[in-house]
Each structure stands twice: as structure tokens, then as C-alpha cells.
Amino acid sequence: MPFINTYWFFFIAISVTSQQVERVTYDGAQVWQTSLRGAEDLLLIKRLVDNQDISIWNLRPTRADFLVRAQHKVKVYRQMTARNLSHTVLIMDVQRRIDTQPVTPALWTENTLRIGHRLSWKKYPTLNIIEEYYNFLAEDYSSICRVQSIGTTAENRTIKMINITNGNPNNEIILITGGQHAREWASVTSALYILHNIITKFDKQKSYVKNKNWLIIPVVNPDGYVYSHTVDRLWRKNRRKFMYCVGVDVNRNFDVDWGIAGITENNECKTTYSGPYPFSEAESIALRNLIESLVPKPIAIVDFHSYGKLLLFPWSARAQATQDLHLHRQTADFMTSSMFKSTKQNYSLGATYHVVYPATGTFLDWAYSKGVAHSYVIESRDKGELGFLLPPEEIEDTGKELYAAVRALAKRIKGSDEDSPNKSDNETWF
Numbered sequence: 001m002p003f004i005n006t007y008w009f010f011f012i013a014i015s016v017t018s019q020q021v022e023r024v025t026y027d028g029a030q031v032w033q034t035s036l037r038g039a040e041d042l043l044l045i046k047r048l049v050d051n052q053d054i055s056i057w058n059l060r061p062t063r064a065d066f067l068v069r070a071q072h073k074v075k076v077y078r079q080m081t082a083r084n085l086s087h088t089v090l091i092m093d094v095q096r097r098i099d100t101q102p103v104t105p106a107l108w109t110e111n112t113l114r115i116g117h118r119l120s121w122k123k124y125p126t127l128n129i130i131e132e133y134y135n136f137l138a139e140d141y142s143s144i145c146r147v148q149s150i151g152t153t154a155e156n157r158t159i160k161m162i163n164i165t166n167g168n169p170n171n172e173i174i175l176i177t178g179g180q181h182a183r184e185w186a187s188v189t190s191a192l193y194i195l196h197n198i199i200t201k202f203d204k205q206k207s208y209v210k211n212k213n214w215l216i217i218p219v220v221n222p223d224g225y226v227y228s229h230t231v232d233r234l235w236r237k238n239r240r241k242f243m244y245c246v247g248v249d250v251n252r253n254f255d256v257d258w259g260i261a262g263i264t265e266n267n268e269c270k271t272t273y274s275g276p277y278p279f280s281e282a283e284s285i286a287l288r289n290l291i292e293s294l295v296p297k298p299i300a301i302v303d304f305h306s307y308g309k310l311l312l313f314p315w316s317a318r319a320q321a322t323q324d325l326h327l328h329r330q331t332a333d334f335m336t337s338s339m340f341k342s343t344k345q346n347y348s349l350g351a352t353y354h355v356v357y358p359a360t361g362t363f364l365d366w367a368y369s370k371g372v373a374h375s376y377v378i379e380s381r382d383k384g385e386l387g388f389l390l391p392p393e394e395i396e397d398t399g400k401e402l403y404a405a406v407r408a409l410a411k412r413i414k415g416s417d418e419d420s421p422n423k424s425d426n427e428t429w430f
């Protein structure tokens with residue numbers, strides 16, 4: 001009997017180990033884009049999603065980008081053709097694209113040892129490398145920044161926030177968040193780019209940057225982020241386990257307009273599952289508790305996502321405009337102009353509901369409903385050419401344009417009459 005017990009112990013141990021390393025693959029999968037002419041086309045897309053024939057990458061009123069696996073291509077093609085819907089292929093071979101972006105952490109070398117961390121803009125960092133970088137900042141820049149824990153996830157990881165301040169008691173608070181959605185790696189690197197540039201060049205910053213308290217959470221959903229590195233590159237949700245499936249879409253779990261029939265997703269197996277109830281998730285609870293504990297409350301939040309090159313403001317679930325529409329438009333216009341000056345990239349702007357698609361329970365809407373007047377989402381590069389698989393060569397420029405956007409926001413908030421945020425800024429990296 002002891003032999004059998006030992007045997008089963010090893011069998012289970014091997015099974016668990018092999019489960020942990022087995023990657024989800026997308027051999028033969030493609031990403032297609034199709035134009036939508038109206039409600040009937042949209043219904044077809046929704047039906048294909050419900051049947052799990054496709055999964056949505058990006059949905060706009062007039063356009064859908066979606067992943068179609070090899071075994072579903074013929075069926076999807078036929079159904080679209082029956083409606084006279086044509087498509088273009090955005091990504092010919094999804095797995096090959098994934099394989100061209102290796103995520104093995106950089107090794108410690110003489111150079112990285114000298115610098116003190118292994119983060120670079122040349123490849124997407126693992127969570128380990130990101131947290132190593134936080135520790136480096138906390139040690140080397142302890143007079144202006146510290147690392148705080150704002151919550152613990154289902155898989156027992158700490159959600160970490162970098163707090164940057166010059167200690168001025170009159171500072172307004174700007175909160176920047178990335179990585180709510182696991183696969184949107186560019187949102188994480190852009191938040192890192194911004195915190196790196198604010199901290200390491202703090203003395204040279206304009207007063208409208210220095211005289212703010214910057215709270216930056218590059219990885220709101222660390223469980224999902226790790227999973228997207230180790231198992232499924234295209235994972236979106238967190239990693240909370242339910243009866244049949246895993247994960248809640250963190251950015252659908254806030255208590256604002258939650259539970260609207262036809263918008264709020266209540267199937268736990270769907271990629272936009274809104275959770276069993278509002279604030280059921282560690283990540284959304286952490287953001288709620290943070291915002292409710294801050295005095296003064298933040299004057300602005302900017303939530304980073306990808307993709308689409310959009311600057312969005314509330315509402316996400318309501319068709320009507322907010323009372324701050326004018327303020328949002330003006331500020332967003334200033335931000336997108338600064339982005340264009342920085343990298344010559346055009347970002348469109350508007351309310352999420354109209355520009356993208358209705359979504360309930362978003363952090364954007366919740367923060368705004370709690371009195372954060374300046375609430376924005378930036379959907380960064382690209383416009384669908386490679387979507388979530390944005391090449392690492394674009395990490396740095398994407399970071400640059402989002403950095404320009406948040407500096408413009410900081411300037412706008414204080415109404416400073418100093419130079420344009422783009423002037424005399426020379427961002428170099430390591």
C-alpha cells in the first residue's frame with residue numbers, strides 16, 4: 001500500500017507539473033477584420049462568438065477584429081459569405097507571431113548588474129523583472145518614490161503600486177493603471193515607461209509634473225499577466241477559479257451600471273465575464289479601496305489598454321453625454337495633440353459608448369461616478385495590424401506618446417503657463 005501511495009503521489013505531482021507548463025497554442029489561427037454595416041452583421045458576429053467559433057479582439061460600431069482558429073475557418077467564412085460579408089486577414093499565423101516574441105527573461109550580465117535591474121524596452125518584461133525594477137527604484141530613488149501593496153490576488157500575488165511624490169502637501173493626485181487585461185502588454189510597458197521617466201528625471205521635470213502625486217500601477221492583474229506569459233499569450237481575465245471556467249474581466253467588475261441585460265456578461269466561460277457580483281474580485285476591490293482611501297481623491301485617472309489608438313472618456317454604458325463632456329473633449333484634444341507632437345501618431349477621441357462599444361462595470365465609469373472628473377482610458381497602439389501582439393520594437397515609442405499624454409494632462413489640470421510638455425524633453429533610456 002505505501003508503494004501505491006507513493007506511486008500516486010508522483011503521478012499527481014507529474015500531472016500538476018505538466019499542466020503548469022503546457023502552453024495554449026494557436027497553430028493555424030488567424031485574425032480577421034470585417035466591416036459591420038449594421039445590427040444584422042453584429043448579430044452574426046455575436047452568434048459566432050456565442051458558438052465559440054471566433055473570439056473578439058476589437059469591436060467597434062463599424063468594424064470587428066476577431067481570432068478564428070484553424071478548425072473554424074471554413075464555417076466562419078461560409079456564414080460570413082452568406083451575409084455577403086468580406087474580410088481581410090490581419091494576422092496570417094497567430095502562433096508564429098507569438099513565437100517571434102520570446103519572453104525568456106534577460107540574464108544578469110555585467111551591464112544589467114551595473115544598472116541594477118533587467119528591464120529594457122527591447123522586450124516585454126516578465127512580472128519578476130518588473131518587480132525587480134520596483135525594488136531598484138525604491139532603493140535608488142527612496143527620497144521620491146516607494147512601493148506599496150494595494151491588494152492580494154486569488155493566486156496570492158501582491159498588486160503593487162509605485163507612489164511618486166516630492167512631499168508637497170498641496171499636490172493633486174494622478175493615478176495611472178495598466179494591465180487590467182492580461183494580454184495587453186503594451187499597457188504595462190507604457191506605465192513602466194512613464195514611471196521610469198518621471199522618477200529618473202525628476203529634478204528636470206516641469207513643476208506641473210513635480211507638483212503632483214503620481215500613483216502608478218503598471219500591473220493591476222498580476223495573475224493574468226503571469227498566465228499570459230507562461231501559458232496563454234491571449235488571456236484577458238484574472239485567474240479566479242469558478243465551477244466550470246476561470247477568470248473575471250476585471251474591467252467589467254466595478255459597481256457602475258453593472259448587470260444591464262444584453263451588455264453585462266454573466267457566463268463565467270466568456271472572456272468578458274463580469275463576475276458573480278460587482279466588486280467580487282481582488283483587483284477591482286484593490287482599486288476601489290485605494291481611491292476611497294485617498295485624501296484628496298485623485299483629480300485624474302488614466303487607465304491604459306490596447307489596442308485601437310483611442311483616447312476615451314465616460315460613459316461606457318450610457319448613450320448620454322456626461323456633464324463634463326466639454327472638459328473631457330478639450331483635455332483629450334490637448335492630450336492627443338501632445339501625443340502627435342511626440343511621435344506623429346494620431347489618436348482619436350470620444351466617449352467609450354459611442355467610439356468603441358457599450359461596456360458595463362468599467363473602472364473608467366466607476367472612477368468618474370465617484371467624482372474623479374478627469375477619467376480617461378487610452379487604448380494604445382496599434383490599430384489592429386498586430387493588435388495585442390504589438391512588436392517589442394514599438395514598446396518605446398508607445399511609451400513616449402502615452403508619457404506625452406499624461407504630461408499634457410498634468411499641465412492642463414494645473415493650468416500652468418509653462419512651456420509645452422514636449423519642448424526640451426529628451427527621453428533617453430538607460
Ligand SMILES: [Zn+2]
Pocket residue numbers: 180181184304305306
Ligand atoms: Zn483592455
